[in-house]
Amino acid sequence: MLKLALLLALIASPLGGQQPLIDEGYAHFYNLEFDQAIAIFENGIAHNPGLPELHNHLAQTLIFREMLRNGSLESELVSGSNSFLRRAKLNPAPETEKRILDEIAKAMALADARLKQNPKDTAAMYASGIAFGLRSNYFWVVKKAWHDSLRDATAARKLHNRISELEPNNVDARLVQGLHDYIVGSLPLGYKMLGFLIGIHGDKEKGIRTVQDVAKNGKLNRVDAEVFLCALYRRENQSKLAVPLVQDLIRRYPRNYLFRMELGQMYSQSGDGVRALQALEEVARLKQSHAPGFDRVPWEKIYYQEGSIQFWYNDLDRSLENMKKVTAASEEVDLNTGVQAYLRMGQIYDMKQRRAEAIAAYKKAIAYAPQAEAAQESRKYLDTPYRRM
Secondary structure, eight states, X not given: OHHHHHHHHTOOXXXXXXXXXXXXHHHHHHTTOHHHHHHHHHHHHHHOTTOHHHHXXXXXXXXXXXHHHHTHHHIIIIIOOOTTOOOGGGSOOHHHHHHHHHHHHHHHHHHHHHHHHOTTOHHHHHHHHHHHHHHHHHHHHTSOOHHHHHHHHXXXXXXXXXXXXXXXXXXXXXXXXXXXXXXXXXXXXXXHTSGGGTTOOOOHHHHHHHHHHHHHHOSSSHHXXXXXXXXXXXXXXXXXXXXXXXXXXXHHOTTOHHHHHHHHHHHHHTTOHHHHHHHHHHHXXXXXXXXXXXXXXXXXXXXXXXXXXHHHTTOHHHHHHHHHHHHTTTTTSOHHHHHHHHHHHHHHHHHTTOHHHHHHHHHHHHHHOTTSHHHHHHHXXXXXXXXXX
């Protein structure tokens, strides 16, 4: 449920750039160069303060900078772990939160003013839907307010539904609908009974087809559709289909190290351990050569991803060596990576019939991040040794 709802909260974050200025900003955005993107969008607002789209762009970049800083963007994209799990010091500063919500509020107010003048202003509808999607994202990832998040996501969908009614050929507006169909179609019945979801039944297969269409034929939302399609393929155990999409994203945004790490995960899940490790070796090579963007990659992230692949492909000695490197810096890595590394160490020790060391590792996982899914899993193995199914 967590990963599904987070994906729902991430809808409506389009590339959205006819102007060279905006295109330049999003080139930095997708390369994880958020400070540069923020400066560009701020400059755009200074010259055109009445455009709701620019306030959306700035708010989105501020949100994603926080997500990268606190580990939630990395965790969700690369490891699929609990994106809420983070150290207290990595919560956003009050002034940052205020700025994000203020920019979203400005976008909403400007869009609403235009809609009052012309209820069929689809550009204003689009901007309003984006603003709701961004606030949904912030409520879910940062504030942990899932009810408010789902409500805003549903509001975004309704606005973009209206655009499709007025402009049937507007492919970009369908991204919100496609993701919403997939997510709602995957929710347990209890969540579908929520008041603001009544009448929205969802359809997983239809949702995937819609996102595929946007990834192929979209203009503003094509990049986002590719990113989301990778997530959907991964969740549906169709990682092979995601590989060419990730490769395309790497070609477009070569300084985004997360895409390369994701490629390793896709190869691993599709059964190609050799190429999976080669993808991680390439990340290490780029870091060693100080390639643009790769000095930001912590070595522990590379060790963890390599160790995870080795674990699933039964190269247990090398996996254990890598996990030890991660836990040796346990106070520096994000909580998701650290707790998963301790869990993997315990599982490896169990597979090697080293029960006492396994129990010690599980206890460290539990103490390190008690609320993590990996800690909860570790508790099971305190009484019953891990056995690979």
